Amino acid sequence: GCDSLRRVIIPDSVTTIGECAFDGCSKDLIINCYENSEAHRYAYENDIDFELIKVKPATPTNFRMLLNYPTTVKLGWEKVAEAEGYVIERKIGDTWTIVATITKNSTVEYSVKGLPAGTDHEFRISAYKTENGEKVYSEYATTDAITRTLKASGKMTANTPTTVTLGWEVAEGADGYIIEEHIGGGVWVRVAKVSSGTKSSYKITGLASGSTHKYRIKSYKFHGTVAYFGAYSDTITAVTKPAQVKATVQAVATRSIRLSWDRVTGADGYIIEKYVGNGVWERVAKISNEK
Numbered sequence: 001g002c003d004s005l006r007r008v009i010i011p012d013s014v015t016t017i018g019e020c021a022f023d024g025c026s027k028d029l030i031i032n033c034y035e036n037s038e039a040h041r042y043a044y045e046n047d048i049d050f051e052l053i054k055v056k057p058a059t060p061t062n063f064r065m066l067l068n069y070p071t072t073v074k075l076g077w078e079k080v081a082e083a084e085g086y087v088i089e090r091k092i093g094d095t096w097t098i099v100a101t102i103t104k105n106s107t108v109e110y111s112v113k114g115l116p117a118g119t120d121h122e123f124r125i126s127a128y129k130t131e132n133g134e135k136v137y138s139e140y141a142t143t144d145a146i147t148r149t150l151k152a153s154g155k156m157t158a159n160t161p162t163t164v165t166l167g168w169e170v171a172e173g174a175d176g177y178i179i180e181e182h183i184g185g186g187v188w189v190r191v192a193k194v195s196s197g198t199k200s201s202y203k204i205t206g207l208a209s210g211s212t213h214k215y216r217i218k219s220y221k222f223h224g225t226v227a228y229f230g231a232y233s234d235t236i237t238a239v240t241k242p243a244q245v246k247a248t249v250q251a252v253a254t255r256s257i258r259l260s261w262d263r264v265t266g267a268d269g270y271i272i273e274k275y276v277g278n279g280v281w282e283r284v285a286k287i288s289n290e291k
Contacts, residue, residue, distance in 0.1 A: 210266015
């Protein structure tokens with residue numbers, strides 16, 4: 001007898017059940033079965049209580065980040081044929097929060113907006129369908145995503161005859177910065193990679209005195225081994241200082257002195273000062289480079 005049997009699970013692979021298979025079993029017997037299966041038919045026709053086993057839809061595959069921006073990430077996945085839709089969640093701290101419920105199974109992309117720039121995120125997705133008036137969810141697929149860093153800002157903060165120092169605001173979430181120089185004809189070349197997201201200046205050396213240079217800066221953030229870049233800064237114009245003037249006294253008269261010097265490359269003009277004592281210098285002439 002089976003008077004102590006309270007529950008039995010019958011897979012849908014079972015195609016035949018003897019008419020007296022459960023004679024003598026407890027009236028509290030419950031058959032767990034799949035809808036429209038042989039076990040479902042048997043329980044219904046023999047007035048045996050049954051509970052339908054909910055069939056989960058397949059888990060979405062290839063869940064990934066497709067695109068990213070400073071405040072948005074676009075996610076994508078493969079269509080689940082039997083699903084009615086999908087639920088996307090984002091992990092905030094230790095809690096998963098729903099960010100979207102998608103009601104068409106043909107929709108396989110979604111953009112999550114309003115995220116902070118330069119930040120890491122974890123998302124998960126499940127497919128769902130309705131069985132017997134209840135939603136049934138698949139297992140989760142998860143993926144990591146990042147937002148890009150914001151547009152860099154920069155300026156020249158110091159210069160010498162052979163160096164310029166560039167400074168910028170630290171970009172939130174950045175892993176480092178790229179500095180490029182314009183060499184003409186629309187061509188930019190990399191002159192430095194700064195491998196620290198918290199560093200905010202860089203000195204470029206070996207430049208000619210009195211020369212003008214154009215630079216741009218962009219920050220980057222890694223997602224695994226892939227670097228994602230923020231937008232370039234506006235072009236930064238930087239100049240080196242002119243070289244030191246080498247002057248000599250060329251002639252002396254009763255009321256005048258004639259000075260001469262070698263022309264300084266890149267100079268726009270010259271200032272002549274006279275020492276008047278007590279550490280004070282007084283300008284006596286401003287000369288344009290044409291003279």
